[in-house]
Structure formats: C-alpha cells, structure tokens
Amino acid sequence: MKIQIINPNTCLEMTHSMGQMAQKVALPTTQIESVSPSEGVASIEGHYDEAISAVGVLQLIQQGKLQHVDGHVIACFGDPALDAAREVADAPVIGIAEAAFHMASLVATKFSIVTTLARTKIIAEHLLYRYGFERRCAQIRCIDLPVLSLEQDRDNAYQALLVECELAKRQDGIGAIVLGCGGMSDMVQDISQQLNIPIIDGVSAAVKLLEGLHGMGITTSKWGDYAYPNLK
Amino acid sequence: MKIQIINPNTCLEMTHSMGQMAQKVALPTTQIESVSPSEGVASIEGHYDEAISAVGVLQLIQQGKLQHVDGHVIACFGDPALDAAREVADAPVIGIAEAAFHMASLVATKFSIVTTLARTKIIAEHLLYRYGFERRCAQIRCIDLPVLSLEQDRDNAYQALLVECELAKRQDGIGAIVLGCGGMSDMVQDISQQLNIPIIDGVSAAVKLLEGLHGMGITTSKWGDYAYPNLK
Amino acid sequence: MKIQIINPNTCLEMTHSMGQMAQKVALPTTQIESVSPSEGVASIEGHYDEAISAVGVLQLIQQGKLQHVDGHVIACFGDPALDAAREVADAPVIGIAEAAFHMASLVATKFSIVTTLARTKIIAEHLLYRYGFERRCAQIRCIDLPVLSLEQDRDNAYQALLVECELAKRQDGIGAIVLGCGGMSDMVQDISQQLNIPIIDGVSAAVKLLEGLHGMGITTSKWGDYAYPNLK
Amino acid sequence: MKIQIINPNTCLEMTHSMGQMAQKVALPTTQIESVSPSEGVASIEGHYDEAISAVGVLQLIQQGKLQHVDGHVIACFGDPALDAAREVADAPVIGIAEAAFHMASLVATKFSIVTTLARTKIIAEHLLYRYGFERRCAQIRCIDLPVLSLEQDRDNAYQALLVECELAKRQDGIGAIVLGCGGMSDMVQDISQQLNIPIIDGVSAAVKLLEGLHGMGITTSKWGDYAYPNLK
Amino acid sequence: MKIQIINPNTCLEMTHSMGQMAQKVALPTTQIESVSPSEGVASIEGHYDEAISAVGVLQLIQQGKLQHVDGHVIACFGDPALDAAREVADAPVIGIAEAAFHMASLVATKFSIVTTLARTKIIAEHLLYRYGFERRCAQIRCIDLPVLSLEQDRDNAYQALLVECELAKRQDGIGAIVLGCGGMSDMVQDISQQLNIPIIDGVSAAVKLLEGLHGMGITTSKWGDYAYPNLK
Amino acid sequence: MKIQIINPNTCLEMTHSMGQMAQKVALPTTQIESVSPSEGVASIEGHYDEAISAVGVLQLIQQGKLQHVDGHVIACFGDPALDAAREVADAPVIGIAEAAFHMASLVATKFSIVTTLARTKIIAEHLLYRYGFERRCAQIRCIDLPVLSLEQDRDNAYQALLVECELAKRQDGIGAIVLGCGGMSDMVQDISQQLNIPIIDGVSAAVKLLEGLHGMGITTSKWGDYAYPNLK
Known part of the structure; x- marks a missing residue:
C-alpha cells in the first residue's frame, strides 16, 4: 500500500518531519511518500493561506493519482481542499x-x-x-x-x-x-x-484510517457529491 | 460608491449579465464594475471548481483593493473564498x-x-x-x-x-x-x-447589503479572525 | 422612500434620538418618521414590558400602513411583535x-x-x-x-x-x-x-436593510405564515 | 387548590368547554375557574392574534393573582404571553x-x-x-x-x-x-x-403539571429572568 | 394509586429515604412502595454501575407490573434502563x-x-x-x-x-x-x-408527574418504539 | 495483535459469521477471537434486549482483559454498554x-x-x-x-x-x-x-479502527469519564 502525505505548505522540514511520523506509525507494508507544492505559502495560518494552498494540494492529488497511490493525507489542520480532493481522487483522501x-x-x-x-x-x-x-x-x-x-x-x-x-x-x-x-x-x-x-x-491518525479503509476495500464514493468534477 | 462584482468563473456572458442586474438594483450613485478571472473554470459546479476558482477571486479582490472599491461581491452561490477574501480586503466582501x-x-x-x-x-x-x-x-x-x-x-x-x-x-x-x-x-x-x-x-441582495454597510460606515473587522494575512 | 421608526416605549427622548440616528444613516431620498405609542411602558426591560408594548407597536404599524410608508423599524432590541407586525403590514418590517x-x-x-x-x-x-x-x-x-x-x-x-x-x-x-x-x-x-x-x-442597520429590500422590490411575503390576519 | 384556566380568546363556548375538561381531570380538591377576556380576538390563528391576546391574558393573570389562585393555565396552543405572565404571577403559569x-x-x-x-x-x-x-x-x-x-x-x-x-x-x-x-x-x-x-x-396536561408543582411546593422562580416587572 | 419507587442501587438507607420523600409529596390517595434490588451495586457513579444496575431495575419493573402498580420511578439520576423499562411496563415509567x-x-x-x-x-x-x-x-x-x-x-x-x-x-x-x-x-x-x-x-418530581399522567389516563405508548419486547 | 469480537446476543451462527468477517479484513498479524455470552437474549431488537445484554458484554470485556486482548469490538448495532465497557477495559473498545x-x-x-x-x-x-x-x-x-x-x-x-x-x-x-x-x-x-x-x-470498520489505534499506541483514556469504575 502506498500513501501520499501532502503538506500543503512549502516548508520542506515540515514535509520531511510529517513523512517520518507517518512512516513510524504505518504498517511495514505501507510505503509513505511525503510531498509539498513547489510554490505556495510557507505556512498556513488563516483562510487566505488555506485558499491559496488549495491549488497545490489538488495538483499533488492529481500527481498521486497518476502514481496510483492508495490514499492521500492532506496534512494541514484546516483540511484545505478536502472535498475538492475527494472529487478528483480515485483513492480515499483524509484530512488530519x-x-x-x-x-x-x-x-x-x-x-x-x-x-x-x-x-x-x-x-x-x-x-x-x-x-x-x-x-x-x-x-x-x-x-x-x-x-x-x-x-x-x-x-x-x-x-x-x-x-x-x-x-x-x-x-x-x-x-x-x-x-x-x-x-x-x-x-x-x-x-x-x-x-x-x-x-x-x-498525521498518524490519517495514515491509520487510510490503512483501515484500504483493508476494508472502501474508497471515496463516486456516487453523488464526490463524483469526478464535471467536464464543461 | 464603487462595487466590484466578481464572477468567479470565466463565462463572460454571466459576468456581463450579473453586472447588469447589479447596476439595475444599485443606487444611482453606485458604480458597478463586474469582472471575472482570465483563467480558471468556465462554471462552478462542485468543490473542485470552487477550490480552483479561489485564486482568481483573491487576485480580483487584490485588484479591486488597489482601485479602492467600496465593496466586493463574490458572485457564485457557493461563496467561494469568502473568508479568505475578507482577510485580504479593506472593504466589505459579501457572497451571493x-x-x-x-x-x-x-x-x-x-x-x-x-x-x-x-x-x-x-x-x-x-x-x-x-x-x-x-x-x-x-x-x-x-x-x-x-x-x-x-x-x-x-x-x-x-x-x-x-x-x-x-x-x-x-x-x-x-x-x-x-x-x-x-x-x-x-x-x-x-x-x-x-x-x-x-x-x-x-447578486441584487449583495449589492444592497454592501450599500447598507457603506451607509453605516462599517467594514470588515480587522480585529481577530479577519485580520490581514500574516507575513511569514 | 418613507421609513417609519417605531419606538415601542413611550420615552420621547429615545424616539427623537433614534429618529435622528436613522436620518443620519439614511439615504438623502429616504424620509424618516419616528413615532412612539401614546400609552404603554416607559421602557422595555422584560417579557411583560414587551407583551404590553405589542399593542402600541401594532397600532403604529397600522397607522404607518395607512400613510403608505415603505418600511417599518421596530426599534427595541427584543423585536417585540415582529411576526405579528409582518402579518399586518404591506411594507417590510425589521426589528433592530x-x-x-x-x-x-x-x-x-x-x-x-x-x-x-x-x-x-x-x-x-x-x-x-x-x-x-x-x-x-x-x-x-x-x-x-x-x-x-x-x-x-x-x-x-x-x-x-x-x-x-x-x-x-x-x-x-x-x-x-x-x-x-x-x-x-x-x-x-x-x-x-x-x-x-x-x-x-x-436602528442604523434596520434602516439600511429596509432601503436594500426597497431597492430590490422585495416586501414581506403574503404567501404563507405572514398572510394578513384571518378575519373571523 | 385553585387553578385559573385562561382562554386567551373571547369565544365563551371554548372557555366553558376547556373549563369542563380541566375539571374532569383535576383532583377533587382542585377548584377550576375558567375565564376569558371581555375584549380581544374571537380565535387565535396567527402571530397578530397572539400579540393582541396578550393584554387580556396578562390582565386575567393579575386578576387571578388578586384572587390568590395557585396556578394559571394559558389555554391557547401558542402559549401567548407565557414568559410575561410568569414575571407577573406569584403562582406557576403553564401554557398548554x-x-x-x-x-x-x-x-x-x-x-x-x-x-x-x-x-x-x-x-x-x-x-x-x-x-x-x-x-x-x-x-x-x-x-x-x-x-x-x-x-x-x-x-x-x-x-x-x-x-x-x-x-x-x-x-x-x-x-x-x-x-x-x-x-x-x-x-x-x-x-x-x-x-x-x-x-x-x-389543557389536561397543564392542570396536572400545576397540581404537581403545587404538591412539590414549587412556584415560578423570582430569582433572575422571571422577577416581577421593573418599576420605572 | 400505587407508585413503585425503584432505587437502582442496593443502599437500603437511600431506598428508605427516597420512599419517605416520595410519600411526603404524594397525594393522600397515593401509595408509595420503595424497593431496591437484592444484588447489584451499592451506588451508581459511572456508566459501568449504570449498566450493571439495569438488570435489577428491570426485574423490579416486572415485579411491580405483577403487582399492578400504576407507575414506576427509576430513582437514580442517570435514569438507567429507562427506555428498556418502558418497553416492559404497562404503567408509565419516569426517571428522576x-x-x-x-x-x-x-x-x-x-x-x-x-x-x-x-x-x-x-x-x-x-x-x-x-x-x-x-x-x-x-x-x-x-x-x-x-x-x-x-x-x-x-x-x-x-x-x-x-x-x-x-x-x-x-x-x-x-x-x-x-x-x-x-x-x-x-x-x-x-x-x-x-x-x-x-x-x-x-424523586418528588417523578411522583407528581406519574400522578399527573394517571389523572389524564395516559400511559406509555405501546404503539411503536415502546412496544413490549419481541419474543424470539 | 489480538482483537476480541463480542457478539452481545447468544446466536452462535452470528458470532461465528462476524468472527469470519473480522478475520477476513484483519491484518495477517491480527488474531480474532469472537465470543458471545452463554446466557442472555437470542437477538437484540429493542432497548430491553440491549439492557439485558449489557451484563454479558461486560463479563466478556473482563474476560478479554484477563487475556490481554488489544482491543474489543461490541458487535451489535446499538453499541450496548459501550461507555461502561470503556470504563472497565484497558484496551480500546469500539461499537460497530x-x-x-x-x-x-x-x-x-x-x-x-x-x-x-x-x-x-x-x-x-x-x-x-x-x-x-x-x-x-x-x-x-x-x-x-x-x-x-x-x-x-x-x-x-x-x-x-x-x-x-x-x-x-x-x-x-x-x-x-x-x-x-x-x-x-x-x-x-x-x-x-x-x-x-x-x-x-x-464489524469490519471496528476491526480496522482498533488496528489503527493500536498502531498509534492510543488506548481508552483513563483520565476523566472513562476511569476504572469506583470502588465503593
């Protein structure tokens, strides 16, 4: 199983440190990849920072999707772009x-x-x-x-x-x-x-919930609200 | 008084039509400027569309701020980026x-x-x-x-x-x-x-509420949650 | 546009002072008439005072209706008789x-x-x-x-x-x-x-909301709960 | 024990019929007095009727208080003037x-x-x-x-x-x-x-609740919100 | 009328004292029987104590039912087994x-x-x-x-x-x-x-509510959720 | 890791079938033990059945605790005795x-x-x-x-x-x-x-949540409400 940890801000130390935490609690069979956007905000401390970070989060979700990851964690406490990410992703997405x-x-x-x-x-x-x-x-x-x-x-x-x-x-x-x-x-x-x-x-909680959903064979529902975004 | 109507999608007919509606209900002394982002989504029909539109909305808020508008309307029914916009703006911001x-x-x-x-x-x-x-x-x-x-x-x-x-x-x-x-x-x-x-x-409702706040001399509170975004 | 400010208590200084405030924030084209009942309570400081004041408020609403005012403000912070006033009135009624x-x-x-x-x-x-x-x-x-x-x-x-x-x-x-x-x-x-x-x-807020509704051409709904009182 | 049943409307048949119902469920030791205002509305079918009925209700509460009744029932399903009546009364007041x-x-x-x-x-x-x-x-x-x-x-x-x-x-x-x-x-x-x-x-429920409160020696609290109306 | 006061714990002093209180507020025509389980917990101070006490409560409800009591009081502030007791009982059951x-x-x-x-x-x-x-x-x-x-x-x-x-x-x-x-x-x-x-x-409140329901001729509904427990 | 699946009713087929389901979704390193009380109700279809089942559930929790299981599942959709079980247990307890x-x-x-x-x-x-x-x-x-x-x-x-x-x-x-x-x-x-x-x-969900808590090193809080039951 492969889990993508998305740090929505650009602080690499935080990306690294959250990746380590995730690996520590993950199953031996779970591979953790922690990523962050190349551009965006250095930290997320308000609604503006959150809104700006959403684009990066969604690009990383798309990237993880191409890599066929089995779950995505949005690793910022405001859970930015969570509903949007669920529309885009195939695998489950969980906010911390x-x-x-x-x-x-x-x-x-x-x-x-x-x-x-x-x-x-x-x-x-x-x-x-x-x-x-x-x-x-x-x-x-x-x-x-x-x-x-x-x-x-x-x-x-x-x-x-x-x-x-x-x-x-x-x-x-x-x-x-x-x-x-x-x-x-x-x-x-x-x-x-x-x-x-x-x-x-x-971060730990999200990793374990993703492992749990994976073990149940459950992923984000594509029936209803979380269907893929409409083409125009 | 000058009100900026922000259409968060890129459909110019809609930008135009909402601008007309706004002008129709506005006071004679209110000047309406309706704008839309040059890039983004053609229409907003889900969480993903909303998240993507936020960047354009916030750039237009910044632009309106430089033009010293007296109020901003976010003219999409999901009120995308409303809290973020209030952090950025000087003037009041209202979602439709x-x-x-x-x-x-x-x-x-x-x-x-x-x-x-x-x-x-x-x-x-x-x-x-x-x-x-x-x-x-x-x-x-x-x-x-x-x-x-x-x-x-x-x-x-x-x-x-x-x-x-x-x-x-x-x-x-x-x-x-x-x-x-x-x-x-x-x-x-x-x-x-x-x-x-x-x-x-x-759209009409937002214009009249902005005119009302303007008449009361009230704008978005910068004390607390809606303070300007933190510098990093 | 003509707005009736109803002070539900009999304190004339307050009627006068609220009328002045209303005029100050109103549009130049808005005419303010501030009134209070000839009988009732000197101030409203509880449920009893509110209940007693309701009769006077409703009489003044009727009076304003005969004068074809375009909006009524119930200018006491408990919004006494607000729902009742909406049943009686043609124009919108707003509590402070x-x-x-x-x-x-x-x-x-x-x-x-x-x-x-x-x-x-x-x-x-x-x-x-x-x-x-x-x-x-x-x-x-x-x-x-x-x-x-x-x-x-x-x-x-x-x-x-x-x-x-x-x-x-x-x-x-x-x-x-x-x-x-x-x-x-x-x-x-x-x-x-x-x-x-x-x-x-x-008081200011109510005046501006009434001006806003007036500008939108919207008045109290007579479909449903706020229909005119039933004749017996 | 003496319970006053207040019919807030002026329909005497209803006053009589509710009084009979009350007597039927009351204890043998409970005396029921059913009253209605001499002026007011014939029936209560909306907020306006309720607001108008409040004056009569409160006068009857005062009257019952002078007669030292041990409980008041406000016998209209909207419980009109209930909080106000509790401020005025010594005995408990219950809405149907x-x-x-x-x-x-x-x-x-x-x-x-x-x-x-x-x-x-x-x-x-x-x-x-x-x-x-x-x-x-x-x-x-x-x-x-x-x-x-x-x-x-x-x-x-x-x-x-x-x-x-x-x-x-x-x-x-x-x-x-x-x-x-x-x-x-x-x-x-x-x-x-x-x-x-x-x-x-x-009506029956209110009578029995009043008998219950009476048996417990409990009456409306005069500490706080339900204190007697303030003198001006 | 006969009311059963069930003390869910085994402390006899408390059973006795609550029985006395109940008798004090009850009508002269109401007979109080206060009981407690022979086995169980000495006092109820948490969820575990509550869950354990439920069996005793339900046995006492059954026993009271055989004695044709007209109401049951569950005399512990957590109202343990209240919904279950209502399924079993014929007479109303009230928690304190x-x-x-x-x-x-x-x-x-x-x-x-x-x-x-x-x-x-x-x-x-x-x-x-x-x-x-x-x-x-x-x-x-x-x-x-x-x-x-x-x-x-x-x-x-x-x-x-x-x-x-x-x-x-x-x-x-x-x-x-x-x-x-x-x-x-x-x-x-x-x-x-x-x-x-x-x-x-x-305890007093429950006794008076039971007397009230009794006077109204109302007992626990057997239509729906509180029907007798299903036979397997 | 060892998880105890508690079927609160006495139907052995159900105990067996839920145990199988649990094993199917569990990690290879997780050992499932499914148990049910020797006495109690054959199925749980109401509040009474739930209340009666609580004793058996709590005894099985105690038994699992002596066997040092790492988690308990209460496998009945009403989550009977869940709060009580958390007081008693060392390991986490989850209702289905x-x-x-x-x-x-x-x-x-x-x-x-x-x-x-x-x-x-x-x-x-x-x-x-x-x-x-x-x-x-x-x-x-x-x-x-x-x-x-x-x-x-x-x-x-x-x-x-x-x-x-x-x-x-x-x-x-x-x-x-x-x-x-x-x-x-x-x-x-x-x-x-x-x-x-x-x-x-x-059942599947509870197993995976227990595995998740276990992986995080988190168990039921003994600070506060879920402390062990008080000794009398």
Whole structure:
C-alpha cells in the first residue's frame, strides 16, 4: 500500500518531519511518500493561506493519482481542499483534523484542541461543526506562536505546547488532547509521556484510517457529491 | 460608491449579465464594475471548481483593493473564498448565497433554494449550517441542468426553473424562494411576476447589503479572525 | 422612500434620538418618521414590558400602513411583535436586534452583545436562537443599568458601556460588537472611534436593510405564515 | 387548590368547554375557574392574534393573582404571553403547548402535533425549538379548518381531526399525538378510544403539571429572568 | 394509586429515604412502595454501575407490573434502563433526571445541576441532549463526594451541597437548581429554605408527574418504539 | 495483535459469521477471537434486549482483559454498554455502529442506514445524535425482518436488504450505505458488488479502527469519564 502525505505548505522540514511520523506509525507494508507544492505559502495560518494552498494540494492529488497511490493525507489542520480532493481522487483522501477528531472520539468522551495562533481557532471551530464533533470538543486552545516556530524554535514551542496541554488536562474536563497543527506531529510522543493522557496527532491518525479503509476495500464514493468534477 | 462584482468563473456572458442586474438594483450613485478571472473554470459546479476558482477571486479582490472599491461581491452561490477574501480586503466582501439567505429571512419565516445540478446541493447545505440558516431553509431543490445552460439554452432553463419554483411554492410551506446560482439573476423578475412570491437573487441582495454597510460606515473587522494575512 | 421608526416605549427622548440616528444613516431620498405609542411602558426591560408594548407597536404599524410608508423599524432590541407586525403590514418590517445580527455577521465571524439589564439577556438569547445566530454570538454582556439611564444619566451610562465593550473586545474572541438597546444608538459613533472595532447599532442597520429590500422590490411575503390576519 | 384556566380568546363556548375538561381531570380538591377576556380576538390563528391576546391574558393573570389562585393555565396552543405572565404571577403559569409536549415526551419517543390552520404550524415549530422538543416531534400536521369550526361545526371538525390523527399514527413513526388547539380538548377521549394511542390534550396536561408543582411546593422562580416587572 | 419507587442501587438507607420523600409529596390517595434490588451495586457513579444496575431495575419493573402498580420511578439520576423499562411496563415509567428537568423548566428559563462526583457529569450531559434540555441547563456542577457520603457523612455532604448551590445561584444566571442525585432528596427542603430559589428534587418530581399522567389516563405508548419486547 | 469480537446476543451462527468477517479484513498479524455470552437474549431488537445484554458484554470485556486482548469490538448495532465497557477495559473498545458511522463519513458527505426492524430505528437515531453524525445520515431505513431471519432465512433477508439499499441509493441523495446489524456483515461484499456504492459493515470498520489505534499506541483514556469504575 502506498500513501501520499501532502503538506500543503512549502516548508520542506515540515514535509520531511510529517513523512517520518507517518512512516513510524504505518504498517511495514505501507510505503509513505511525503510531498509539498513547489510554490505556495510557507505556512498556513488563516483562510487566505488555506485558499491559496488549495491549488497545490489538488495538483499533488492529481500527481498521486497518476502514481496510483492508495490514499492521500492532506496534512494541514484546516483540511484545505478536502472535498475538492475527494472529487478528483480515485483513492480515499483524509484530512488530519478530521482524522484526529475521529480517533480522539473513540477513546474519550471529550477532547480539547491545542493549536498555534489564535486566528486559526475559527478554522478548527468551523471544522468541528462541519464534521459533527462540536459537542465532543471542550475547548480550542492556542500557544500563540506561528506555525514555523515549531520548526525554527522547537524547544520554545515544545514548552509552550506542553504548558497548554497541561492546562487542558487540568481545566477542561477532557480525556484526550488533539494537536492542532501538522508541525506538532513529532512532539506527540514526548507530550504523551509527560502528561499520561492520549494525545492525538492527525498525521498518524490519517495514515491509520487510510490503512483501515484500504483493508476494508472502501474508497471515496463516486456516487453523488464526490463524483469526478464535471467536464464543461 | 464603487462595487466590484466578481464572477468567479470565466463565462463572460454571466459576468456581463450579473453586472447588469447589479447596476439595475444599485443606487444611482453606485458604480458597478463586474469582472471575472482570465483563467480558471468556465462554471462552478462542485468543490473542485470552487477550490480552483479561489485564486482568481483573491487576485480580483487584490485588484479591486488597489482601485479602492467600496465593496466586493463574490458572485457564485457557493461563496467561494469568502473568508479568505475578507482577510485580504479593506472593504466589505459579501457572497451571493449569504446575501440571499439574509434577505429572504427578513421577509419570510422559511425559504427554499432552487439551484442547478444536484451535486451542488451539498454546497448550499454546508453554507446554511455555516451561516445559521439551516432552520430557515425548507428544501434545497435543483433543476438538474448545468450552470452554462442558463446562458446557452436560456428558454429551457427558464422553464425548468419556473416549474421547480412553482413546486417549491406549493409543496414546501415557504414564503420566499432563493435562486441558487448567479446565472439565474436575470430571470428573477420574470419568475417573481409569474409566481407572486418573493424571489431572492443573491447578486441584487449583495449589492444592497454592501450599500447598507457603506451607509453605516462599517467594514470588515480587522480585529481577530479577519485580520490581514500574516507575513511569514 | 418613507421609513417609519417605531419606538415601542413611550420615552420621547429615545424616539427623537433614534429618529435622528436613522436620518443620519439614511439615504438623502429616504424620509424618516419616528413615532412612539401614546400609552404603554416607559421602557422595555422584560417579557411583560414587551407583551404590553405589542399593542402600541401594532397600532403604529397600522397607522404607518395607512400613510403608505415603505418600511417599518421596530426599534427595541427584543423585536417585540415582529411576526405579528409582518402579518399586518404591506411594507417590510425589521426589528433592530435581527438587523444588528445580520449586519454584524457580514463583517466578523463572531460578535458579542452589550445590553442594559441582566434580565434582558434571556430575550437576546432567545432571539439568537430564533434567528439562527447562536453560533455567531460569543457572549451577551450587560451594563446593569436600566434603559432610561441611557437618557437620564448619559455620561455614566456611556462610561459603563465603553468599559463593557472594551472587555468584550479583549476577552470574547470576537470581531464586532452589537449594541443591545435602541437607546444606545447615539453612542455608536463615539464608541467605534474609541475601540476601533465595528460597533453595530440596530436602528442604523434596520434602516439600511429596509432601503436594500426597497431597492430590490422585495416586501414581506403574503404567501404563507405572514398572510394578513384571518378575519373571523 | 385553585387553578385559573385562561382562554386567551373571547369565544365563551371554548372557555366553558376547556373549563369542563380541566375539571374532569383535576383532583377533587382542585377548584377550576375558567375565564376569558371581555375584549380581544374571537380565535387565535396567527402571530397578530397572539400579540393582541396578550393584554387580556396578562390582565386575567393579575386578576387571578388578586384572587390568590395557585396556578394559571394559558389555554391557547401558542402559549401567548407565557414568559410575561410568569414575571407577573406569584403562582406557576403553564401554557398548554408546553404542557402537552412535556407529557407526550414521557410516554413516547416521538409525537406528532395535529393543529388547525396551516399558518399556525410555524408557531408550534417555534415553540418546539424554544422548549427543546424539536427532536421529539416527528411532524406538525393540520386539518385546515379555522379554530372556531371546532365549536361551530363540531362533527366535521372531529372527522377531519380523526383522519389526520390516523395518518399521523400510520405514517410518522410516532408513539403519541398532541392536539394542537385548546378547542380540541373535548375530543381527546373519543379520539383516544378510536386510535388506541396516547392522545395528549394540553389543557389536561397543564392542570396536572400545576397540581404537581403545587404538591412539590414549587412556584415560578423570582430569582433572575422571571422577577416581577421593573418599576420605572 | 400505587407508585413503585425503584432505587437502582442496593443502599437500603437511600431506598428508605427516597420512599419517605416520595410519600411526603404524594397525594393522600397515593401509595408509595420503595424497593431496591437484592444484588447489584451499592451506588451508581459511572456508566459501568449504570449498566450493571439495569438488570435489577428491570426485574423490579416486572415485579411491580405483577403487582399492578400504576407507575414506576427509576430513582437514580442517570435514569438507567429507562427506555428498556418502558418497553416492559404497562404503567408509565419516569426517571428522576428527566422529571427534574421537566419541572425545573416550568418555573425558570435556566437551571443548573449539582451532582456528586465529577465523573457523573457526562451522564447528566448526555441526558440533557437526549431529552432536549441542553439549552436550559446553564451548568453542571459537582460536590466531588461519592454518592454514599450523602448517607454516611450527611452533614459534610449537606454543607458541600449548600455551598455549590449558592455558587450556582450567584454565578450561573439561573432561576432554579436541580439536585443531581436521588440521595439528595431529603436535603431539598433545607436548601430551598436557605437559598430562596426553587430547588428541584427528581424523586418528588417523578411522583407528581406519574400522578399527573394517571389523572389524564395516559400511559406509555405501546404503539411503536415502546412496544413490549419481541419474543424470539 | 489480538482483537476480541463480542457478539452481545447468544446466536452462535452470528458470532461465528462476524468472527469470519473480522478475520477476513484483519491484518495477517491480527488474531480474532469472537465470543458471545452463554446466557442472555437470542437477538437484540429493542432497548430491553440491549439492557439485558449489557451484563454479558461486560463479563466478556473482563474476560478479554484477563487475556490481554488489544482491543474489543461490541458487535451489535446499538453499541450496548459501550461507555461502561470503556470504563472497565484497558484496551480500546469500539461499537460497530460508531465504527460504521466514522468510516462512512470519510468517503461520502451523507449516508443512509438500513437496519432490521422498525423499532430499532430509534436506537440508531439516538446513536447518531450521541456521536454527532445526525447531519451526515440522510435516512434510517429498515427491512422489517427480525434479526434472526438474517441467519434463518438468509436468501429472503438478502433480497429485502438489497431492495432497500437500492432505494437508499436512488432516493436519499447519499454516497454510502451503513448496514445496521452485525448479522448483515457477511452480505456486505455481495451488495457492494451489485450496487457499486460503498457499503459499510460495522464489524469490519471496528476491526480496522482498533488496528489503527493500536498502531498509534492510543488506548481508552483513563483520565476523566472513562476511569476504572469506583470502588465503593
């Protein structure tokens, strides 16, 4: 099985790091290819960044489709262009936000999200409503650091993330925490060990969901809304 | 006052026709400029088309911003790139779907939507939830004709639209009908006269809402979520 | 175009002040007539006051109808007798609460309301649900001063309002603030300037929405729920 | 214990008939007094009728309060002026729509409502949302006959009601039916016997809920929203 | 009339105390029988305890049915096995949580719940959604004491409950408080007197609702979901 | 990895058949053990059956825990005792209804459920709300055949299921179908091939989700609601 991890931004360190995380949780028989667009935005921190990133995401979906990958992950917490990608793709497509929400809701009655900048909280909130997890999420928290600081000032970012996760654990009445940025993927293990509560990384969750769908022989429905885009 | 009507698809007849509709309902002191991207999709009939159109929409928003327009209309019923556009713009930005929903809910307790292809119904449904009109919309109906047929086979499309609006009036327990495509703008008057029930065209509604915000001296909030996109 | 501003309480200063505000934002071609009932309650601060005020509101609607006004504003933040007024009227009728909610939601993802007494918060909350804005409103705040203090002790009331709006801006994660009382209309400009965030006054919003509907040739639907009251 | 049944319309036959129904289900120790306003509307079939009836309802509440009744029933299915009445009253006040919804939801997972005119369906729908029963109600049906026909053409009305209840039983996937008009109270027994499914009459339900509250020593809270109306 | 109070746990003091409370509020003509299973859990403080208690509850329902009781109360705040009991029983069955919610919502626009352990809050929350009271409940609070402490260390528990109810009254914007455990029944009167706000005990509420249904001649619907369990 | 499939009813054919289905989709490294209680109900077709089955489910969970299984599936579409099982277990526990909903929502915007008897529809509906999938499910359909007919009269049941799935595909505006009974597991492949639309079997889905959680190193949170049951 071959899974394509699409980092919608152009930050190669993040592409690499998410690819590593994906490989770590994947089955031995699963081949991971992590890619990012050659042009686009360096990080995704708002609606504009998301909209701009969509073109790159869709081109990479097309490219993965030609390579006959068995699943695509859109590895940005806003799940940009997810519905569009499902129209285009043959294989299943999963966003890391939805993946994390699904997995978190299987192990806890409630979870909190810890994301980067305050301005991205509205994106997470919209996704919770879209997917139906609004009653499962107790709180959306942020560390008030830009996405790229997760790569460029990792220690500082890790400390900020740890503190906020600790607050979530103590104050929110939750059982699990969802990390609200693909760039946090490589911190999931350390935080889990320190806090002793399930911490959900969306990249890992998406890989496992794709492996699951693959094992069931299920792919994106082409009956109805997700049919291939209409020719004009 | 200067309002930019952005047709997110590349169909010039539609750009022209929506511009005319806008001018017709605008105040004498309002100048309408209707534009469309030079590249993109000929019509928007799904999530993929929407995602692709976003780049063109945002470039046109930037262009309108340089021309100091006082308001932007995104004239496609899926309101593509609306949140992104609000981040970029100085002036208010309004989508024709939201505009129609707002206006319809001021004159009727419930409305139905009549759109083009069945596959676009999910887009309208998502918008109703996003904006909070899900309890005001009784039914989303479609005429099962592609968007471009509204231009290319107008008589046929008009008849199909009329029939479906008549059904909505008789069966849905509603007080108003929202036309679910910018390409239907020029049919609103004829259908209103035949059915004797408020028919809401989103292009007209968006223009009047922009004039209203302008008169109040209100523009998109730059405090919070709609702040200008972050520099990286 | 002629718009009737109905102040549902008997406080003439408020009638006058809201009329002035309305004229200020109205088009030069719009004529404003602000009226209030000769009998009723001096201010509206609960469900009882609202119910009592309904009779006066409906008489004034009838009176405006005889004068062939082109739109009615119910200028009390509880939108008393709004549905009833729509049954009676020929022209569109808009409440200042709904008007403010609609306009605020066009320029911000979330807003807070600042109203007068704590006991009126439930009225605002009920309206948010009725209209579908419950997910757009972050917080309903109050200044704990009676409505009439806005006229009788204006400086004190202004300070209290300013403080609460400042708190809303800092703490609520919002992009706009809705003023929760018609009596605050004349403070909107000063607060806007001090806080640099969109502050929405419902009287202004209602006037502009009526002008918009008028420009679209749309009036209250007489098909269905808002048909004229049945003769017995 | 003394319960005041307030018929908000001026139809004395209905006042009498609802009083009889109330007495029939009341405890032997409960004294029923059924009253109606001397002026107002002959029947309540829309928002306007409701708004107009509110004054009479509130006067009768005041009158009942002077007589130290132990509970008030607002015996019109729109529960007009309910919140206002609770502010004014010392004793508990219950509307017949809410009463019926509460009781129906104790004996069935879902119920349907059968009301009079189609235009009153929106009132029932609003109440379902206000009270939180929207997921319990499968359908709102109507017999398309005016309220007064229940008195003036009883046989015809009874047949129409029976047919519609039968349809509700067969088609709606429900376990109980709520009669959507106080004027249907005296038909509840006959329909129950014919259909063999719980049929809920709001007048009876309200009386029993008042007796229940009385037995618990609970009355309307004067802490918060339902405090007595503010003096100006 | 004969009402069976089923204490789903095996704590006899609680069975006795709830029986006394029930008798106190019941009509003179109502006979109360309070029972508890011979085997099961000593107290119910989570989902596991609830699931285990269900068998005992259903056996007691069967036993009550053989004795031709006229109503059953499931006297644990999680309403365990309520739907199952309704399938089995001839007479109506009421849970004390639902009973309390219904009664509280008749006398206040909002209520708070004060329960025992934090881990039971999710059970109350699920019930609020199931029954449709999620918008009526402002807050779910807990005293962080196990259920049995209500019997074994009554003074301490009473103080903790009083403090939390006082906080609810001051901070939650509510008009009534629901006691979130059957074991608190005998404290309702003292707390009511001290706080001067309606305090709702579910046992009392359930008894009065059963008396009400009995007076109306209404029992659990056997049409549809609550039909007797299928024979295999 | 070792997964325990718990059939909550005592029908051994079903236990066997679900075990086979599970093994078919499981990884080669996953060992499946399918079990059912020695006592209980032959099939689960209502709330009573569910409540009774809970004891057996929890005993089997305990037994699986002693055997150090890595995951438990509750293989009945009502997900009986799911929350209770999570309190007891060390390993993750997944119900087949939730599993099917999660997987279906990854490949289609909407799905329909096809279940057995009409009386079980309310159980599915409650789960949709509990889990947050109520906006994703277009319709709950049933074939009006008892659960055991799936084993005893397989051809007839298959035809009925096929017909209803076909109707769902044509009429419901969906992209996927969820099979609403564990006993339908072995029909999923045939129906998929005939209808050419994703058909989701909950047993398969649950197995793959457990494998996914296992691969992520995530298990049920013991922080908060799902902590081990309290000792008394």
